[in-house]
Amino acid sequence: MQTTAVLSRDPAAPFSVETVDLDEPRDNEILVRIVAAGICHTDLVNRVLGKPDRPVLLGHEGAGVVESVGAAVTSVAPGDHVVLTFRHCGACPNCAAGRPAYCRNSTALNHFGRRPDRSARVTVAGLPVRDGFFGQSSFAGYALATADNTVVVDPAADLAVAASFGCGFQTGAGAVLNALRPESGAWLAIYGAGAVGSAALLAARTVPGVRTIVVETAAARRKLAQELGADEVLDPAEIDTGAAIGEITGGGATHALDTTGSPKVLAGAFAALGTGATVVVVGLGGGVPEIDVRDLVLSGKTVRGCLEGDAEPSTFIPHLLDLHTRGLLPVDRLVTRFPYTEIETALAEQHAGSVIKPVLIW
Structure with a gap:
Protein backbone atom coordinates (compact mmCIF):
# COMPACT_ATOMS: atom_id res chain seq x y z
CA MET A 1 0.00 0.00 0.00
CA CYS A 167 8.82 7.49 25.07
CA GLY A 168 9.28 11.05 26.37
CA PHE A 169 6.46 11.29 28.90
CA GLN A 170 7.02 7.67 29.94
CA THR A 171 10.70 8.43 30.53
CA GLY A 172 10.11 11.50 32.70
CA ALA A 173 7.18 10.16 34.68
CA GLY A 174 8.80 6.75 35.11
CA ALA A 175 12.08 8.22 36.34
CA VAL A 176 10.12 9.73 39.22
CA LEU A 177 7.46 7.09 39.91
CA ASN A 178 9.49 3.94 39.15
CA ALA A 179 13.12 4.85 39.80
CA LEU A 180 13.27 7.69 42.38
CA ARG A 181 9.99 6.96 44.19
CA PRO A 182 9.97 10.07 46.41
CA GLU A 183 7.69 10.09 49.42
CA SER A 184 5.98 12.84 51.38
CA GLY A 185 8.52 15.36 52.65
CA ALA A 186 10.95 14.79 49.79
CA TRP A 187 12.64 17.58 47.84
CA LEU A 188 13.03 16.65 44.16
CA ALA A 189 15.34 18.77 41.98
CA ILE A 190 14.69 18.50 38.24
CA TYR A 191 17.38 19.72 35.85
CA GLY A 192 15.88 20.70 32.51
CA ALA A 193 12.22 21.54 31.88
CA GLY A 194 11.72 20.18 28.40
CA ALA A 195 9.19 17.44 27.67
CA VAL A 196 10.90 14.82 29.86
CA GLY A 197 11.58 17.16 32.79
CA SER A 198 8.09 18.66 32.66
CA ALA A 199 6.51 15.21 32.60
CA ALA A 200 8.66 14.34 35.63
CA LEU A 201 7.44 17.47 37.41
CA LEU A 202 3.81 16.56 36.76
CA ALA A 203 4.43 12.98 37.92
CA ALA A 204 5.97 14.28 41.14
CA ARG A 205 2.85 16.36 41.71
CA THR A 206 0.81 13.13 41.88
CA VAL A 207 2.70 12.10 45.06
CA PRO A 208 1.33 13.98 48.10
CA GLY A 209 3.88 15.98 50.03
CA VAL A 210 6.66 15.96 47.45
CA ARG A 211 8.16 19.40 46.82
CA THR A 212 9.94 20.27 43.60
CA ILE A 213 12.71 22.54 42.38
CA VAL A 214 13.16 23.06 38.63
CA VAL A 215 16.52 24.24 37.28
CA GLU A 216 16.13 25.64 33.77
CA THR A 217 17.85 28.32 31.68
CA ALA A 218 14.87 29.25 29.48
CA ALA A 219 12.57 31.86 31.01
CA ALA A 220 9.46 30.57 29.20
CA ARG A 221 10.03 27.06 30.53
CA ARG A 222 10.64 28.32 34.06
CA LYS A 223 7.34 30.20 33.85
CA LEU A 224 5.51 27.08 32.64
CA ALA A 225 7.12 25.01 35.43
CA GLN A 226 5.69 27.45 37.96
CA GLU A 227 2.27 27.17 36.34
CA LEU A 228 2.53 23.38 36.49
CA GLY A 229 3.16 23.48 40.24
CA ALA A 230 6.92 23.67 40.80
CA ASP A 231 7.61 24.94 44.31
CA GLU A 232 10.82 26.69 43.24
CA VAL A 233 12.37 27.56 39.87
CA LEU A 234 16.04 28.49 39.47
CA ASP A 235 18.01 30.00 36.62
CA PRO A 236 21.53 28.46 36.66
CA ALA A 237 22.82 31.41 34.65
CA GLU A 238 21.90 33.81 37.43
CA ILE A 239 22.62 32.03 40.72
CA ASP A 240 24.65 29.27 42.32
CA THR A 241 22.00 26.58 42.13
CA GLY A 242 23.84 24.22 44.48
CA ALA A 243 23.92 26.81 47.25
CA ALA A 244 20.32 27.81 46.55
CA ILE A 245 19.10 24.21 46.72
CA GLY A 246 21.00 23.65 49.94
CA GLU A 247 19.35 26.70 51.49
CA ILE A 248 15.84 25.90 50.19
CA THR A 249 15.93 22.28 51.31
CA GLY A 250 17.90 22.72 54.50
CA GLY A 251 20.77 20.47 53.52
CA GLY A 252 20.33 19.30 49.94
CA ALA A 253 17.79 17.63 47.67
CA THR A 254 16.62 14.17 48.67
CA HIS A 255 16.11 13.22 45.02
CA ALA A 256 17.26 14.67 41.70
CA LEU A 257 16.67 14.05 38.00
CA ASP A 258 19.06 15.13 35.25
CA THR A 259 17.42 15.29 31.83
CA THR A 260 20.16 17.29 30.13
CA GLY A 261 22.85 14.69 29.50
CA SER A 262 25.47 17.30 30.43
CA PRO A 263 28.34 16.04 32.62
CA LYS A 264 28.65 19.50 34.19
CA VAL A 265 24.95 19.59 35.08
CA LEU A 266 25.10 16.06 36.49
CA ALA A 267 28.11 16.96 38.63
CA GLY A 268 26.21 19.97 39.97
CA ALA A 269 23.13 17.87 40.66
CA PHE A 270 25.23 15.35 42.55
CA ALA A 271 26.90 18.07 44.64
CA ALA A 272 23.48 19.52 45.53
CA LEU A 273 22.20 16.22 46.96
CA GLY A 274 21.75 15.70 50.67
CA THR A 275 23.04 12.75 52.64
CA GLY A 276 21.84 9.40 51.30
CA ALA A 277 20.17 11.03 48.30
CA THR A 278 19.94 9.81 44.71
CA VAL A 279 20.24 11.47 41.31
CA VAL A 280 18.78 9.64 38.31
CA VAL A 281 20.14 10.35 34.83
CA VAL A 282 17.99 10.00 31.71
CA GLY A 283 19.79 12.30 29.24
CA LEU A 284 22.00 10.50 26.74
CA GLY A 285 24.94 12.90 26.76
CA GLY A 286 28.65 12.29 26.51
CA GLY A 287 31.65 12.93 28.71
CA VAL A 288 32.54 12.21 32.33
CA PRO A 289 31.11 14.21 35.26
CA GLU A 290 33.47 15.44 37.96
CA ILE A 291 32.15 13.69 41.04
CA ASP A 292 33.93 13.85 44.40
CA VAL A 293 34.48 10.24 45.46
CA ARG A 294 34.80 11.29 49.12
CA ASP A 295 31.40 12.98 48.90
CA LEU A 296 29.99 9.89 47.20
CA VAL A 297 31.19 7.58 49.98
CA LEU A 298 30.90 9.76 53.08
CA SER A 299 27.44 11.05 52.16
CA GLY A 300 26.10 7.73 50.88
CA LYS A 301 24.89 9.29 47.66
CA THR A 302 23.77 7.36 44.59
CA VAL A 303 24.03 8.07 40.86
CA ARG A 304 22.06 5.78 38.59
CA GLY A 305 20.86 5.67 35.01
CA CYS A 306 17.30 5.12 33.93
CA LEU A 307 16.08 4.12 30.48
CA GLU A 308 12.47 4.59 29.33
CA GLY A 309 11.44 5.34 32.90
CA ASP A 310 12.20 1.78 34.06
CA ALA A 311 8.72 1.11 32.70
CA GLU A 312 6.83 -1.99 31.71
CA PRO A 313 4.84 -0.17 29.00
CA SER A 314 1.83 -2.48 28.77
CA THR A 315 0.83 -1.52 32.31
CA PHE A 316 2.59 1.80 32.88
CA ILE A 317 1.23 3.65 29.83
CA PRO A 318 -2.43 2.84 30.70
CA HIS A 319 -1.67 3.89 34.30
CA LEU A 320 -0.33 7.26 33.14
CA LEU A 321 -3.30 7.75 30.82
CA ASP A 322 -5.62 7.00 33.72
CA LEU A 323 -3.87 9.68 35.81
CA HIS A 324 -4.31 12.08 32.90
CA THR A 325 -8.01 11.23 32.51
CA ARG A 326 -8.52 11.91 36.22
CA GLY A 327 -6.89 15.33 35.85
CA LEU A 328 -3.85 14.38 37.93
CA LEU A 329 -1.29 14.41 35.12
Whole structure:
Protein backbone atom coordinates (compact mmCIF):
# COMPACT_ATOMS: atom_id res chain seq x y z
CA MET A 1 0.00 0.00 0.00
CA GLN A 2 1.02 3.61 -0.42
CA THR A 3 1.14 6.21 2.34
CA THR A 4 2.69 9.58 3.04
CA ALA A 5 5.85 9.74 5.15
CA VAL A 6 8.18 12.40 6.50
CA LEU A 7 11.68 11.35 5.42
CA SER A 8 15.16 12.61 6.22
CA ARG A 9 17.57 12.36 3.31
CA ASP A 10 20.24 14.63 4.77
CA PRO A 11 20.54 15.70 8.44
CA ALA A 12 21.61 19.16 7.28
CA ALA A 13 18.58 19.56 5.01
CA PRO A 14 14.87 19.91 5.82
CA PHE A 15 12.67 16.83 6.17
CA SER A 16 10.76 15.93 3.01
CA VAL A 17 7.15 14.74 2.71
CA GLU A 18 7.06 11.86 0.23
CA THR A 19 4.88 9.00 -0.91
CA VAL A 20 6.25 5.61 0.12
CA ASP A 21 5.21 2.01 -0.38
CA LEU A 22 4.49 0.00 2.77
CA ASP A 23 4.48 -3.80 2.72
CA GLU A 24 1.55 -5.81 4.05
CA PRO A 25 1.98 -7.06 7.66
CA ARG A 26 3.73 -10.40 8.09
CA ASP A 27 2.43 -12.99 10.57
CA ASN A 28 3.91 -11.21 13.61
CA GLU A 29 3.29 -7.63 12.45
CA ILE A 30 0.59 -5.07 13.10
CA LEU A 31 -0.48 -2.39 10.62
CA VAL A 32 -1.38 0.83 12.46
CA ARG A 33 -3.02 3.90 10.95
CA ILE A 34 -1.06 6.68 12.60
CA VAL A 35 -3.10 9.53 14.07
CA ALA A 36 -0.28 11.33 15.90
CA ALA A 37 3.47 11.03 16.46
CA GLY A 38 5.53 13.01 18.95
CA ILE A 39 8.88 14.46 17.97
CA CYS A 40 11.70 13.49 20.34
CA HIS A 41 15.34 14.59 20.45
CA THR A 42 16.28 10.96 19.78
CA ASP A 43 14.66 11.21 16.36
CA LEU A 44 16.82 14.18 15.46
CA VAL A 45 20.04 12.55 16.67
CA ASN A 46 19.43 9.51 14.47
CA ARG A 47 18.95 11.50 11.26
CA VAL A 48 22.69 11.17 10.63
CA LEU A 49 22.22 7.58 9.47
CA GLY A 50 20.51 8.57 6.23
CA LYS A 51 21.88 8.68 2.70
CA PRO A 52 20.45 10.33 -0.42
CA ASP A 53 19.57 6.91 -1.88
CA ARG A 54 18.41 5.47 1.44
CA PRO A 55 16.47 8.02 3.45
CA VAL A 56 15.63 7.57 7.11
CA LEU A 57 12.07 7.13 8.33
CA LEU A 58 12.02 8.11 12.01
CA GLY A 59 9.30 8.44 14.64
CA HIS A 60 9.10 6.45 17.85
CA GLU A 61 6.17 8.04 19.69
CA GLY A 62 3.35 6.91 17.43
CA ALA A 63 -0.32 6.49 18.31
CA GLY A 64 -3.18 5.39 16.13
CA VAL A 65 -5.73 2.74 15.26
CA VAL A 66 -4.98 -0.86 14.29
CA GLU A 67 -5.86 -1.45 10.65
CA SER A 68 -4.96 -5.13 10.36
CA VAL A 69 -2.85 -7.80 12.06
CA GLY A 70 -0.79 -10.79 11.00
CA ALA A 71 -2.00 -14.33 11.56
CA ALA A 72 0.17 -14.87 14.67
CA VAL A 73 -0.96 -11.70 16.49
CA THR A 74 -3.52 -12.27 19.24
CA SER A 75 -2.99 -9.40 21.70
CA VAL A 76 -4.48 -6.65 19.53
CA ALA A 77 -7.24 -6.53 16.95
CA PRO A 78 -8.34 -4.25 14.13
CA GLY A 79 -10.03 -1.16 15.52
CA ASP A 80 -7.98 -1.08 18.75
CA HIS A 81 -6.56 2.31 19.69
CA VAL A 82 -2.88 1.92 20.49
CA VAL A 83 0.28 3.70 21.60
CA LEU A 84 3.54 2.47 20.06
CA THR A 85 6.63 2.28 22.26
CA PHE A 86 10.05 0.58 22.33
CA ARG A 87 10.60 -3.06 21.37
CA HIS A 88 11.87 -5.84 23.65
CA CYS A 89 12.37 -9.56 23.12
CA GLY A 90 10.41 -10.75 26.17
CA ALA A 91 12.73 -13.72 26.69
CA CYS A 92 16.11 -12.48 27.94
CA PRO A 93 16.87 -12.31 31.70
CA ASN A 94 16.14 -8.58 31.89
CA CYS A 95 12.79 -8.93 30.14
CA ALA A 96 11.95 -11.89 32.37
CA ALA A 97 12.77 -9.75 35.40
CA GLY A 98 10.26 -7.11 34.32
CA ARG A 99 12.88 -4.67 32.97
CA PRO A 100 12.14 -4.61 29.22
CA ALA A 101 13.88 -1.27 28.68
CA TYR A 102 17.15 -3.11 29.37
CA CYS A 103 16.41 -5.98 26.98
CA ARG A 104 19.65 -7.62 25.88
CA ASN A 105 18.40 -7.52 22.31
CA SER A 106 17.30 -3.90 22.48
CA THR A 107 19.81 -2.51 19.99
CA ALA A 108 18.96 -5.06 17.31
CA LEU A 109 15.23 -4.56 17.82
CA ASN A 110 15.07 -0.78 18.15
CA HIS A 111 17.95 0.71 16.20
CA PHE A 112 16.39 0.38 12.74
CA GLY A 113 15.80 -3.31 13.33
CA ARG A 114 15.19 -5.26 10.13
CA ARG A 115 13.04 -8.27 9.40
CA PRO A 116 14.80 -11.61 9.88
CA ASP A 117 14.69 -12.27 6.13
CA ARG A 118 16.02 -8.74 5.41
CA SER A 119 13.02 -7.91 3.22
CA ALA A 120 11.94 -4.29 3.01
CA ARG A 121 8.97 -2.98 4.94
CA VAL A 122 9.11 0.48 3.36
CA THR A 123 10.41 1.56 -0.04
CA VAL A 124 10.44 4.84 -1.94
CA ALA A 125 10.76 4.83 -5.74
CA GLY A 126 11.67 1.14 -5.47
CA LEU A 127 14.55 1.67 -3.05
CA PRO A 128 14.50 0.51 0.59
CA VAL A 129 14.05 3.07 3.34
CA ARG A 130 15.98 2.85 6.60
CA ASP A 131 13.00 2.13 8.84
CA GLY A 132 12.12 0.01 11.86
CA PHE A 133 13.09 2.79 14.26
CA PHE A 134 11.96 1.58 17.70
CA GLY A 135 10.04 -1.06 15.76
CA GLN A 136 7.62 1.51 14.32
CA SER A 137 9.04 4.43 12.26
CA SER A 138 5.81 6.32 12.89
CA PHE A 139 6.49 9.56 10.97
CA ALA A 140 4.06 8.22 8.38
CA GLY A 141 0.37 7.75 7.74
CA TYR A 142 0.74 4.03 8.44
CA ALA A 143 3.35 2.02 10.34
CA LEU A 144 4.20 -1.61 10.93
CA ALA A 145 4.72 -2.61 14.58
CA THR A 146 4.77 -5.81 16.62
CA ALA A 147 2.91 -7.03 19.68
CA ASP A 148 5.76 -6.28 22.09
CA ASN A 149 5.71 -2.54 21.34
CA THR A 150 1.98 -2.02 20.79
CA VAL A 151 -0.05 -1.00 23.85
CA VAL A 152 -3.85 -0.97 23.65
CA VAL A 153 -5.38 2.13 25.25
CA ASP A 154 -8.84 3.45 26.02
CA PRO A 155 -10.50 4.54 22.75
CA ALA A 156 -11.59 7.72 24.52
CA ALA A 157 -7.95 8.79 24.98
CA ASP A 158 -6.74 11.76 22.95
CA LEU A 159 -4.11 10.08 20.77
CA ALA A 160 -2.25 13.35 20.21
CA VAL A 161 -1.62 13.49 23.96
CA ALA A 162 -1.18 9.73 24.39
CA ALA A 163 1.48 9.45 21.66
CA SER A 164 4.35 10.82 23.75
CA PHE A 165 3.70 8.33 26.52
CA GLY A 166 5.47 5.94 24.14
CA CYS A 167 8.82 7.49 25.07
CA GLY A 168 9.28 11.05 26.37
CA PHE A 169 6.46 11.29 28.90
CA GLN A 170 7.02 7.67 29.94
CA THR A 171 10.70 8.43 30.53
CA GLY A 172 10.11 11.50 32.70
CA ALA A 173 7.18 10.16 34.68
CA GLY A 174 8.80 6.75 35.11
CA ALA A 175 12.08 8.22 36.34
CA VAL A 176 10.12 9.73 39.22
CA LEU A 177 7.46 7.09 39.91
CA ASN A 178 9.49 3.94 39.15
CA ALA A 179 13.12 4.85 39.80
CA LEU A 180 13.27 7.69 42.38
CA ARG A 181 9.99 6.96 44.19
CA PRO A 182 9.97 10.07 46.41
CA GLU A 183 7.69 10.09 49.42
CA SER A 184 5.98 12.84 51.38
CA GLY A 185 8.52 15.36 52.65
CA ALA A 186 10.95 14.79 49.79
CA TRP A 187 12.64 17.58 47.84
CA LEU A 188 13.03 16.65 44.16
CA ALA A 189 15.34 18.77 41.98
CA ILE A 190 14.69 18.50 38.24
CA TYR A 191 17.38 19.72 35.85
CA GLY A 192 15.88 20.70 32.51
CA ALA A 193 12.22 21.54 31.88
CA GLY A 194 11.72 20.18 28.40
CA ALA A 195 9.19 17.44 27.67
CA VAL A 196 10.90 14.82 29.86
CA GLY A 197 11.58 17.16 32.79
CA SER A 198 8.09 18.66 32.66
CA ALA A 199 6.51 15.21 32.60
CA ALA A 200 8.66 14.34 35.63
CA LEU A 201 7.44 17.47 37.41
CA LEU A 202 3.81 16.56 36.76
CA ALA A 203 4.43 12.98 37.92
CA ALA A 204 5.97 14.28 41.14
CA ARG A 205 2.85 16.36 41.71
CA THR A 206 0.81 13.13 41.88
CA VAL A 207 2.70 12.10 45.06
CA PRO A 208 1.33 13.98 48.10
CA GLY A 209 3.88 15.98 50.03
CA VAL A 210 6.66 15.96 47.45
CA ARG A 211 8.16 19.40 46.82
CA THR A 212 9.94 20.27 43.60
CA ILE A 213 12.71 22.54 42.38
CA VAL A 214 13.16 23.06 38.63
CA VAL A 215 16.52 24.24 37.28
CA GLU A 216 16.13 25.64 33.77
CA THR A 217 17.85 28.32 31.68
CA ALA A 218 14.87 29.25 29.48
CA ALA A 219 12.57 31.86 31.01
CA ALA A 220 9.46 30.57 29.20
CA ARG A 221 10.03 27.06 30.53
CA ARG A 222 10.64 28.32 34.06
CA LYS A 223 7.34 30.20 33.85
CA LEU A 224 5.51 27.08 32.64
CA ALA A 225 7.12 25.01 35.43
CA GLN A 226 5.69 27.45 37.96
CA GLU A 227 2.27 27.17 36.34
CA LEU A 228 2.53 23.38 36.49
CA GLY A 229 3.16 23.48 40.24
CA ALA A 230 6.92 23.67 40.80
CA ASP A 231 7.61 24.94 44.31
CA GLU A 232 10.82 26.69 43.24
CA VAL A 233 12.37 27.56 39.87
CA LEU A 234 16.04 28.49 39.47
CA ASP A 235 18.01 30.00 36.62
CA PRO A 236 21.53 28.46 36.66
CA ALA A 237 22.82 31.41 34.65
CA GLU A 238 21.90 33.81 37.43
CA ILE A 239 22.62 32.03 40.72
CA ASP A 240 24.65 29.27 42.32
CA THR A 241 22.00 26.58 42.13
CA GLY A 242 23.84 24.22 44.48
CA ALA A 243 23.92 26.81 47.25
CA ALA A 244 20.32 27.81 46.55
CA ILE A 245 19.10 24.21 46.72
CA GLY A 246 21.00 23.65 49.94
CA GLU A 247 19.35 26.70 51.49
CA ILE A 248 15.84 25.90 50.19
CA THR A 249 15.93 22.28 51.31
CA GLY A 250 17.90 22.72 54.50
CA GLY A 251 20.77 20.47 53.52
CA GLY A 252 20.33 19.30 49.94
CA ALA A 253 17.79 17.63 47.67
CA THR A 254 16.62 14.17 48.67
CA HIS A 255 16.11 13.22 45.02
CA ALA A 256 17.26 14.67 41.70
CA LEU A 257 16.67 14.05 38.00
CA ASP A 258 19.06 15.13 35.25
CA THR A 259 17.42 15.29 31.83
CA THR A 260 20.16 17.29 30.13
CA GLY A 261 22.85 14.69 29.50
CA SER A 262 25.47 17.30 30.43
CA PRO A 263 28.34 16.04 32.62
CA LYS A 264 28.65 19.50 34.19
CA VAL A 265 24.95 19.59 35.08
CA LEU A 266 25.10 16.06 36.49
CA ALA A 267 28.11 16.96 38.63
CA GLY A 268 26.21 19.97 39.97
CA ALA A 269 23.13 17.87 40.66
CA PHE A 270 25.23 15.35 42.55
CA ALA A 271 26.90 18.07 44.64
CA ALA A 272 23.48 19.52 45.53
CA LEU A 273 22.20 16.22 46.96
CA GLY A 274 21.75 15.70 50.67
CA THR A 275 23.04 12.75 52.64
CA GLY A 276 21.84 9.40 51.30
CA ALA A 277 20.17 11.03 48.30
CA THR A 278 19.94 9.81 44.71
CA VAL A 279 20.24 11.47 41.31
CA VAL A 280 18.78 9.64 38.31
CA VAL A 281 20.14 10.35 34.83
CA VAL A 282 17.99 10.00 31.71
CA GLY A 283 19.79 12.30 29.24
CA LEU A 284 22.00 10.50 26.74
CA GLY A 285 24.94 12.90 26.76
CA GLY A 286 28.65 12.29 26.51
CA GLY A 287 31.65 12.93 28.71
CA VAL A 288 32.54 12.21 32.33
CA PRO A 289 31.11 14.21 35.26
CA GLU A 290 33.47 15.44 37.96
CA ILE A 291 32.15 13.69 41.04
CA ASP A 292 33.93 13.85 44.40
CA VAL A 293 34.48 10.24 45.46
CA ARG A 294 34.80 11.29 49.12
CA ASP A 295 31.40 12.98 48.90
CA LEU A 296 29.99 9.89 47.20
CA VAL A 297 31.19 7.58 49.98
CA LEU A 298 30.90 9.76 53.08
CA SER A 299 27.44 11.05 52.16
CA GLY A 300 26.10 7.73 50.88
CA LYS A 301 24.89 9.29 47.66
CA THR A 302 23.77 7.36 44.59
CA VAL A 303 24.03 8.07 40.86
CA ARG A 304 22.06 5.78 38.59
CA GLY A 305 20.86 5.67 35.01
CA CYS A 306 17.30 5.12 33.93
CA LEU A 307 16.08 4.12 30.48
CA GLU A 308 12.47 4.59 29.33
CA GLY A 309 11.44 5.34 32.90
CA ASP A 310 12.20 1.78 34.06
CA ALA A 311 8.72 1.11 32.70
CA GLU A 312 6.83 -1.99 31.71
CA PRO A 313 4.84 -0.17 29.00
CA SER A 314 1.83 -2.48 28.77
CA THR A 315 0.83 -1.52 32.31
CA PHE A 316 2.59 1.80 32.88
CA ILE A 317 1.23 3.65 29.83
CA PRO A 318 -2.43 2.84 30.70
CA HIS A 319 -1.67 3.89 34.30
CA LEU A 320 -0.33 7.26 33.14
CA LEU A 321 -3.30 7.75 30.82
CA ASP A 322 -5.62 7.00 33.72
CA LEU A 323 -3.87 9.68 35.81
CA HIS A 324 -4.31 12.08 32.90
CA THR A 325 -8.01 11.23 32.51
CA ARG A 326 -8.52 11.91 36.22
CA GLY A 327 -6.89 15.33 35.85
CA LEU A 328 -3.85 14.38 37.93
CA LEU A 329 -1.29 14.41 35.12
CA PRO A 330 -2.10 17.32 32.77
CA VAL A 331 0.51 16.57 30.12
CA ASP A 332 -1.81 18.09 27.52
CA ARG A 333 -0.35 21.40 28.75
CA LEU A 334 2.96 20.33 27.18
CA VAL A 335 1.63 19.30 23.75
CA THR A 336 1.43 21.49 20.66
CA ARG A 337 -0.09 19.91 17.54
CA PHE A 338 1.25 20.45 14.03
CA PRO A 339 0.10 19.01 10.69
CA TYR A 340 2.79 16.54 9.61
CA THR A 341 3.50 18.76 6.61
CA GLU A 342 4.69 21.47 9.03
CA ILE A 343 7.44 19.47 10.71
CA GLU A 344 10.04 22.16 10.04
CA THR A 345 7.87 24.76 11.77
CA ALA A 346 7.42 22.38 14.70
CA LEU A 347 11.18 21.92 15.02
CA ALA A 348 11.87 25.65 14.78
CA GLU A 349 9.36 26.48 17.51
CA GLN A 350 10.71 23.70 19.73
CA HIS A 351 14.26 24.99 19.23
CA ALA A 352 13.12 28.52 20.08
CA GLY A 353 11.65 27.26 23.34
CA SER A 354 8.06 28.26 22.58
CA VAL A 355 6.99 24.61 22.27
CA ILE A 356 7.69 21.83 24.77
CA LYS A 357 6.43 18.74 22.96
CA PRO A 358 5.58 19.06 19.26
CA VAL A 359 3.25 16.35 18.00
CA LEU A 360 2.66 15.67 14.29
CA ILE A 361 -0.94 15.00 13.27
CA TRP A 362 -1.99 12.83 10.33
